[in-house]
Amino acid sequence: MEKRYKGIITSKEGLGTFGYIPELKERYLAFARGNLIKKKIKKIFVGDYFEGILTEDKKIIIEDLLPRKNQLFRPKIANVDKVLLINTIKNPPLNTGMLDKLLVAYDYYQVEPVIVFNKIDLVENEEDKKELQKWEKIYTDAGYTVIKVSAKDKENLGSLVHFLHDNICVFAGASGVGKSSLITAITGVEIKTGEVSRKTKRGRHTTVGASLIPFGENSFIGDTAGFSKVDLSYIMDERELSGFFREFAEYTCKFNDCMHITEPHCGVKEALENGEISKERYNSYLKILEEDFAVNIKRD
Ligand SMILES: Nc1nc2c(ncn2[C@@H]2O[C@H](COP(=O)(O)OP(=O)(O)OP(=O)(O)O)[C@@H](O)[C@H]2O)c(=O)[nH]1
Ligand SMILES: [Mg+2]
Ligand SMILES: [Zn+2]
Incomplete structure (x- = not known):
């Protein structure tokens, strides 16, 4: 009998759906068995846990999807345990209106949010330092965990790693705040990053869709595209x-x-x-x- 492996869907791209099998530490192209569609599972999400077999030409046939703990639509990822909400004081400028909406949305989905200020290497003058201190106090007093890091200087990244054990942890936030850069700095996996435009001071949506990057034994980090609207x-x-x-x-x-x-x-x-x-x-x-x-x- 063919061996049944446990795995997780890590991305859905133009080329197809990819699944990762922790036991083999490898990513494969994945297809759903026809009867899965009949069982009314409409769409496979990134983050879905599955059981499947490996074909001779190294493709996964998904035989079963495990029940979802949750299902986020922005980004489209299932089974999210934690979300790191990435912000910057400068480049792009802080948007607390967006942050407050995201905090509401993730609490609603029962996903624990952590507030991260990245690019603290750019916080140099007194005015910016005061700004950072002010928001750090507001959100800490409101009951959130606040962490300050720099992907560029690899500063304080250990305090992020602390949140990444045995779970699916998503990095979310506006375009250009450094989500992909932080994930690269933590995992060593090269991900495409983009410049923040000098003119608009905004990022340009370098990351498209969502994908999971394996980290350690049992953890996955979700890189998502920055979003500009939440209703x-x-x-x-x-x-x-x-x-x-x-x-x-x-x-x-x-x-x-x-x-x-x-x-x-x-x-x-x-x-x-x-x-x-x-x-x-x-x-x-x-x-x-x-x-x-x-x-x-x-x-x-
Ligand atoms: N100074 C400084 N620049 C950083 C830091 N982290 C990222 N950057 C730069 O910010 C720009 C945007 O970084 P990305 O990692 O592409 O941002 P993103 O959040 O993934 O953006 P999207 O994929 O568009 O959502 C790049 O030019 C990075 O080099 C940091 O800690 N300090
Ligand atoms: Mg990105
Ligand atoms: Zn009242």
Whole structure:
């Protein structure tokens, strides 16, 4: 009888689907057995765990897909355990509006987010240093883990490696922040990287789609394309939003469905007034309500 191997889908490219078999430490072109399609498994995702056999010409025939723990659509990866949200203070400039949306989205999918500031080698003048310190404090106080690194100087990469054991860990964030560079610096696997445009100060989506890079015995790192748009109204109701602003969830309001805008006896607004909740995070919450959920907010 043919040996059944366990493996994981690592990429889906123009050329086809690729699967990695840890036992053989090798990546192969993979095809699904016809009956898999009949079992109503519509689409194979990067991150899917499978069982399959190896043909004589070194191709995987996928016989079974294991149940998914989760399924992210941006990026399109299944079974994600952790996400490292990569940011920069400079080049490209920090976009905390985007970061706050991603923090909400990943909490919603129950994927633990870690906030990473890359390119700290570029944080040189006092103004930039203050900026970095300010955001580090805001996000730490809000209940997130914040790590500062430089892919270029290989600074503090060990603290990222710490999160990569026995799981699928995805690197996400805007184009040009250095996701691919960090993965190369950590794994030694060369991945195509791109310059940040001098004119727009933005990256150019060098990485297309998503792929998993094997790391150590049992870990995989997901490199994804940077994205520029996230609309939270596709995944949740406007009244659910504040529950995913971690630090807001600690306070109680008079009304159970309080949206913390103009309602009386609002614990969140009280915490904002006495400085327990940062005005940056609160304003970001209002901005998401306006932009993604079309809530009309009158400001004084
Ligand atoms: N100074 C400095 N530059 C860096 C650092 N990390 C990455 N870069 C540069 O930033 C540019 C973009 O890096 P990429 O790794 O391609 O960025 P990405 O996040 O993968 O971008 P997309 O694939 O487009 O989403 C490249 O020119 C890198 O050399 C860093 O720590 N310091
Ligand atoms: Mg990239
Ligand atoms: Zn409230």
